[in-house]
Amino acid sequence: MKKIVIFGVGLIGGSFALALKKASATHITGIGRSQESLQEALKLGVIDAFSDTQEANIHAALQDTDLIMIAAPVAQTASILQSIKPHLSSNTVITDAGSTKSDVLACAKEVLGEQFNQFVGGHPIAGAEKSGVTAAMSDLYAGKNIVLTPTAETNKDGVAVVAELWRTCGANVSEMSAETHDGIFAAVSHLPHLLAFALVDDIASRPNAAQLFSFAASGFRDFTRIAGSHPEMWRDISLANKTALLSELDAYQNELSQLKQLLTNEDGAGLQALFNRASTARNAWAKNRQ
């Protein structure tokens, strides 16, 4: 892999760049909206060159490029693909790092047309509550899961290239359909984020918020850590995975209604059984994860 172009050099794109540069000599060009942050990325040695989003400059940047990584907020994916399309050689593999996949694949198919087979959807599962290139680190992906979502049309060599790059970053690569991916992450990632945002907003909006926060302890700290996540990013993820997320919210509200019923009925045995199922599953998961 000689030449890589990354759209959006923040925590995700920047850490991808640092991991690949650490492994082998790779020329990386960053492209983005903010020239200041690209300047910062260059200064930090994350990228070797950068370009703005003017057509002539994108054309120049994409010459002889082996791989294009789209690591910008998912809402920008369509416009980025449109800016790439006219300058895309048939030898270039395109991948992305978006947290949702069905919407990205639909968008790539529409914009890339007959070159859709060059697009490999991807999602690195790595904490992103800190954003920006200054938070980038070469070992962000070490031991983390990366999900690739190839379709029947996707070029198998392209999938192999992207999988190999992620393994070079130290990640565990798995493949599944975009629909399966979006269902899984609605449950284990997107829903918890919305629940944490909702709790903090609920408490922060009260007249006695300051007093409430002053007695919040370590349980609250860990439960709400993800409520510190990037609002724009989570707006995009929520809208992109709307359908799966709404059904997760319905399932969760049913679970809460059952819990309220047990509490209203003062059903101690029922409450203990629910708490016991949860704590047993949580502790087994944590043990198994070590």
Next chain:
Amino acid sequence: MKKIVIFGVGLIGGSFALALKKASATHITGIGRSQESLQEALKLGVIDAFSDTQEANIHAALQDTDLIMIAAPVAQTASILQSIKPHLSSNTVITDAGSTKSDVLACAKEVLGEQFNQFVGGHPIAGAEKSGVTAAMSDLYAGKNIVLTPTAETNKDGVAVVAELWRTCGANVSEMSAETHDGIFAAVSHLPHLLAFALVDDIASRPNAAQLFSFAASGFRDFTRIAGSHPEMWRDISLANKTALLSELDAYQNELSQLKQLLTNEDGAGLQALFNRASTARNAWAKNRQ
């Protein structure tokens, strides 16, 4: 403080004992249901002696006792107070470490009658997802909040004695009414615990639970840490603070309904505004806490 009796020598009672012994020579007697765990506490140097709950033995243990700490699960508070009452000298201060206070004060008033003025309700705000005396540590309370909930009838000297002991453990002591306490902790502690239990139970009950758990990452890990908490303890807390907790669950479900409405309407600006309020408040709280 020469002689202390602790009912329930687990994480909370055991850590209280270790902190006081570290500060000065104090004779501590443990009383509880499980003689094995009291034997363990003796072996670990957490207590100097122990007794079972037979009346004659409790009578002997309470002789010349300066302070009685009740650190057993809250559901046992009434029976423990009943076992203490016949042997309680007027010089002995009684306190507790229950996570809910209105129910404990009502119970103490009923059982202790004219000696209710010797009872000082207390709640140490310290992580308790690990339970048992083997998890006890002398610095568990260093820098932590301790809330005392004296009433108009409570003996002021008794409050001063309990406050001083907690300061000896390194804690920050504050006083408020039991009702205020229960409202605050329903919001910042009891509700988050129920929400975390509910999420894990929701996911664990599905046919594809194993696959879902296999892709859960650090956000899920922190959000669900408190779902590993002690089921019996949380059953008791939930039932004891039922009224405040049910109104918290209602407020939270309203918040979730608003969130669902924003998502259904694809109201990106509304979603971003909610996420932004939450992340700003969460990050300000975390910064302020350091």
